[in-house]
Amino acid sequence: MDKSTRKSKKSTSAASTDSTSPANSANKDISQQENPALATITVTAVEIPELTEEEQSDRLHLERKVEKAVFEAGKALMELRDRRLYRSTHSTFEEYCKDRFGFERRHPYRLIEASAVFDNLIKMCPNWTQNEDDPDTVHSGQRQILPTAEGQVRPMTKLQPQEQQEAWLRAVEVAGGKVPTGRIVKDVVQRIMERTQVPNTYQIGEVCQIITKDNPELRGKGGCWGIVNHVGEFSCTVKTWDGEYTVGLQHLKSYNYLPAECQQMQVICDRISRVYSDSLEETVKSLLQLLGRVNRPYLTAVEEKLLKLLELEYGRIP
Template identity: 70%
Template sequence: MGTNGSQNEISNEMGTNGSQILPTSERQVRPLVLLEVESQRSCWQQAVELAGGKVPTGRIVKDVVQRIMERTQVPNTYQIGEVCQILVKDNPELRGKGGYWAIVSVVNNFSCSVRMWDGEHTVGLHHIKSFNYLPAECQQMQVICDRLARIYSDSLEETVKSLLQSLGKLNRPYLITVEEKLLNVLESEYGREITP
């Protein structure tokens, strides 16, 4: 696919409409490098269709590439209750959540909904990585997640939010003694303490 800085139409013997829209910037074709060469042309054509027969934005091309890649990926092997680590990669909705743990609550074909201490998120399979915890450890993390979620609200003081964030990045399936004591104090202070 060539570019020359302006919108072009050229003859296309294979096309049904007799013309083909060409990209006008490198940003529009950059997502195509993730696909096999054979798939790039059909992806571009789908993006042009989505853009109403005009030169598509880089975002439209990226969305089409993502859909094609999801269709060719292996099936989702995650299970409800599994504890995973969040991998931000190229997802702006997960910015600031890299390294946090989350619990799978819904398993879809090519994504999962996960619960974190501050809410629920839907993420692609390439945005999570299993901790491979045992079932009992996953249950323990579920208890911790429930406790953190009961405390969390947007109106909390920054110090409390910071403590919850640090507990949301644990890379082990349990709280140490001081963490347990701090969490008990927060539950008591915010009136959301739960009896085990």
């Protein structure tokens, strides 16, 4: 009995020592450590190298590509429109843009207008160049702030080129030297327009020439004359040979005709309008359009005979 008891005690003692040895060792290590809240953590600093001259040049080159992307689209659309490269598949530029690019009617024109403003803003940035691969001009110590989206330049399409540059510089200043939002640009443009507001002096019945000035909504009307039949605060409604158009004051120029001459032009306008129709032959429409561009308050004897002939032919004599 005594030997059996002694063996059991030895076995228990050995088992107890073996099972607690690793845990006790770990606990002992933890207990001997300092308070974790007071422990010191060593962080190795990683040095970020400065950009090399080549990398700075690459960065500017790529940034300019981003800035110009949307405005290059506007230039491409302008060429597609002006050269009528859509004519093999679509009858109008608007239909082509909707089917090919998913653009709504006004969007391609906004991009075209924006590209013209962007080109104007580039003129005041001496560090820009058309040849972006030229290292002498791509690298610059001063970054030029230019628009990156169509919405940032849309408000400036209402201004003259010099005013556009002024508005953009002011908007960049308001934005703290960064690319301004469309809202900031709009506010700046509004203040410039209020400052330069010119009263509308046109009168009903006055004969004016339409000046397009890259306004896509007036495409095909450059040089045409019209009769003012409504005077607004910033625009006039004028009647031409094929309809009525609301035209901003900056797109009108008075012929300064005498009252009797204005009345005579009103009669001519009414006569052309009664004959003109989209269903007419192209040669007839072209003739009427030319009459709608004469820069004198009368028709020559030949022009008068041609117009009378068309009135007889199409039964449009009043």
